[in-house]
Amino acid sequence: KILELEPDLIIGLNGIENADKLAEIAPTVLFTYGKVDYLQQFIEIGKVVNKEKEATAWVADFKTRAAEAGKKIKEKIGEDATVTVAENFNKQFYIYGDNWGRGTEILYQEMGLKMPEKVKETALEPGYYAISQEVLGEYAGDYVIFSMFQDQDNSFTDAAWFKDLEAVKNGHLFEVNANAFYFNDPITLEHQLKFFEEKFLQ
Structure with missing residues (x-):
């Protein structure tokens, strides 16, 4: 081929x-x-x-734009607000550290947003950590970026424990298309940055 x-x-x-x-x-x-x-x-x-030369210029520009967006977001949600990145795959949930795609690089590295302590303890070093669905609340921050595959069983969103999450009740859980959020290449990063600006600052 x-x-x-x-x-x-x-x-x-x-x-x-x-x-x-x-x-x-x-x-x-x-x-x-x-x-x-x-x-x-x-x-x-x-x-x-x-x-x-072009790649280096894009990186410098991207870092500047992401940092500026992060500053605006922190002004709106508060310096101490926490953000969790989670994903559903094959009825298993995963939470992510700061360098495993899914927008983690932008949120934590470029914007400097805070990770909940329990996520930091379990997912930061390995990059990701598997949890059962029902304990998501123990890892969920004030805001949750939830990466979902449309061809997976996502019926958990109707469960009482899910609806009871503070982030869900406060309208602070943002669902993303997992296929579009999976990587950390420039095209994906631009898409992620735009999404975060729209969701956090709307």
């Missing part, structure tokens, strides 16, 4: 299979995910395609 595309360059992750065969098709550059931070990763890819 890749051969049919006749690529001039192949970029991938270092864990992919048949990397040696790919290198026979075209020059192949493999990256180790997490070796550098998410924005530096974009700059590294920029270097490969001779667009380092």
Whole structure:
């Protein structure tokens, strides 16, 4: 399939299979995910395609815009307000640290919003932490960004324990399309930033 595309360059992750065969098709550059931070990763890819200057300029601009949005959000919700990022997948809930996609990089790293202590204790170091649905309330902050796959069983939103969450009762639970929020590439980051500005500042 890749051969049919006749690529001039192949970029991938270092864990992919048949990397040696790919290198026979075209020059192949493999990256180790997490070796550098998410924005530096974009700059590294920029270097490969001779667009380092453009990539670096975008990163600087993005950081500025995200920080400004974070300042406005903190002014509105309060410096001490906490935010939890959660996801439903195969009837299992996950909560996330500050570098696992789903908007976590923007919320925690760029905007400097606070993570609930229990999320910090369990999810910050590994990046994510699996919990059962009914204990979400123990990890839920003042605001919850809830990542949902539309093809999953999301009937829990009708459950009494879910409706009883403070974030739900206060209108502070924001559902996001998991497929659109999954990654931390520039296109996804722009989408996430716009979403947070609209939801938190509306």
